[in-house]
């Protein structure tokens with residue numbers, strides 16, 4: 001019997017062998033990720049990048065680690081294809097030598113590269129260390145907070161987003177002319193809520209030399225990182241003739257930025273009223289236990305004609321399995337990091353990482369931000385940008 005054209009397309013269900021193969025591939029990926037964590041946290045990649053071809057003994061000596069473990073790690077990295085075994089000639093001790101390719105050096109050690117992904121491993125290592133608490137939360141409710149997830153999650157978050165904030169955010173904002181012109185205005189006042197280690201705040205300050213920017217985060221160690229990053233930053237001075245727009249720091253005078261950028265340990269629900277032209281929320285609304293309270297405070301903190309800009313994950317508009325790699329990764333974050341964090345406080349909206357546009361629209365409406373725009377992609381990459389107005 002031939003198929004009718006209106007018949008639904010039959011779904012091909014995978015065989016047991018195919019499912020088993022997926023599980024095996026996942027085990028291989030997990031192995032690689034945890035080996036990357038070791039190489040990142042023990043300084044192996046950095047040492048290989050600095051010193052070139054190296055024996056296990058030398059790498060162990062340089063990183064103050066045990067040579068037997070180091071040899072195993074190097075061999076695993078060579079077997080999986082992240083490091084190369086160099087030259088046929090042995091060292092005087094007869095040890096093999098290992099080196100990073102240029103590509104691997106960039107991915108594992110170049111903190112400014114958009115391909116820098118070594119910190120991704122820290123996120124999953126952070127949640128693995130908290131699995132007993134996560135299991136308990138799945139059984140009884142509650143969660144595991146950002147501060148419990150600790151330095152691995154905090155530093156992973158900061159280091160993963162830093163290259164995009166530094167190198168792509170200014171051009172993306174310049175692609176939204178009405179927002180860009182507000183930020184260029186002399187004396188523009190900007191808040192960056194849930195600012196973490198402050199890389200977004202510093203990128204805004206570099207791009208908009210006429211603006212004053214306040215970064216807020218409830219997590220004191222994050223704010224300490226932000227303050228240290230600010231102390232090391234050289235930012236363009238405010239332009240007395242008026243904001244000239246995104247500025248090339250190589251051609252403009254630079255000065256310590258303490259007067260234009262400030263960080264505070266503070267709950268964004270307590271933002272000062274009638275203060276800011278733009279409130280940014282970079283990749284944090286879905287983590288908040290009470291996003292409506294925070295968005296409401298953001299609305300009240302706006303001056304006339306101000307707006308709230310939310311940057312969050314560019315997940316699919318609706319739940320439509322099977323999902324693409326972005327959906328798969330974001331559900332991974334949600335299971336292990338963002339949902340447990342959001343549910344670690346009560347009351348909680350329990351949003352999770354996969355915050356679809358309709359969810360944010362509902363939060364915004366409840367917060368009195370009734371005009372809701374999804375900004376046209378101006379080079380937003382993996383992000384979706386929203387602009388909310390009272």
Ligand SMILES: C[S@@+](CC[C@H](N)C(=O)[O-])C[C@H]1O[C@@H](n2cnc3c(N)ncnc32)[C@H](O)[C@@H]1O
Pocket residue numbers: 146157158161193194195196197200216217218219222266267268269281282283284287288289294
């Ligand atoms: C996923 S991190 C994002 C950090 C940074 N914006 C970025 O994109 O890298 C979420 C941040 O929101 C902060 N946060 C959570 N609840 C907050 C609140 N009520 N007020 C201010 N910050 C908050 C957390 O401490 C954390 O640093």
